[in-house]
Amino acid sequence: MAEELEVLDSKAGMPQKKQGVWSWVRLLLIVGILFVVLNNLTGLMKVSGNSMNPTLQSGNVLFINKLALFLGVPKYGDIVIINEDRLGYSLVKRVIAVEGDKVAIAEGVTYVNGLPLLESYTYGQSEDMEEVVIGVDELFVAGDNRTLGESLDSRDPELGPIHFRDIKGYAAFSLWPMHTLAKPLKL
Template identity: 50%
Template sequence: MNNKMAETPINKSPNSLRGWILFILAMAFIIFVYRCTIGIQLISGNSMNPTIQDRNAVLISKLFFNPDKGDIVIARDPHGYNIIKRVIAVSNDTVSIKDGITYVNGKALVEPYTSGTSEDLEEIKVPENRYFIAGDNRTLGESLDSRDPSVGMIPKENLIGEVLVSLLPSKIL
């Protein structure tokens, strides 16, 4: 009777080391892609109702985006918070609000996605490399956005990303 226990060889081959290195590189690449090119943002608040509700999760593009009128973006406001808003006007556009209707360059915007009525705003010009953004919920006090002097127009460098899709609940925006 042989009392020797069966020994399992420990694999210390170069192939094993190569596998670990490839795994670590793949994980670093995935983390880089997630942190620098795309992201998931959990929404807090009702400023984008009815389009996006409180506690929705959205997928955002952080790379190669050039927001235009109507796009939904995540931006850092002057108070240091990430906010989700719709781009209403871009550099050199003029914006005004009269009787709850938003005008860009003198033309009334058709905004079927909004709720509530916005307060009036005298015509202002959007400076170079800035954006006029507003929440879809235009009820007074529901959205802290470019209509409020404490936020104003958002500099291009404060734009974090463009919203691509709502993940939960799923909805193409």
């Protein structure tokens, strides 16, 4: 008779074997939901190339914050990940100007709305660029390495300003090697 009795859990009134199965189902469900949420709200990206030197080097692994895109538009100095379909790969660049701003480069100095931009994070010197006005829902982005030919960015007429819908997320920090990124610019 003792063999016929099932041991019941005192809380749920469910056999322990069934309760164990449901524990695994709940765990797998939670892991699945976390995976979907994290995959859509965050991401990882490996930097390839020198366009963001000295801030980021080739091989850095970045943690991408996609959630912030729903909370507002990128600000001056933010490092953003751009989905560039024309190129077939993503770009990592710094936001220099936003909708309505006027950007020009003269003698290696970047001007936003007529004021020189203090860019202590850059390397190299930009070529001169005539003033451009940033359109609705657009951003002017540039790599921190301003040496000619090192960064494909908004200074290049082939690419120009980036549309906001092409931003995949923000580079929150570097996972490898571990370090934070520069704070937003103050204009």
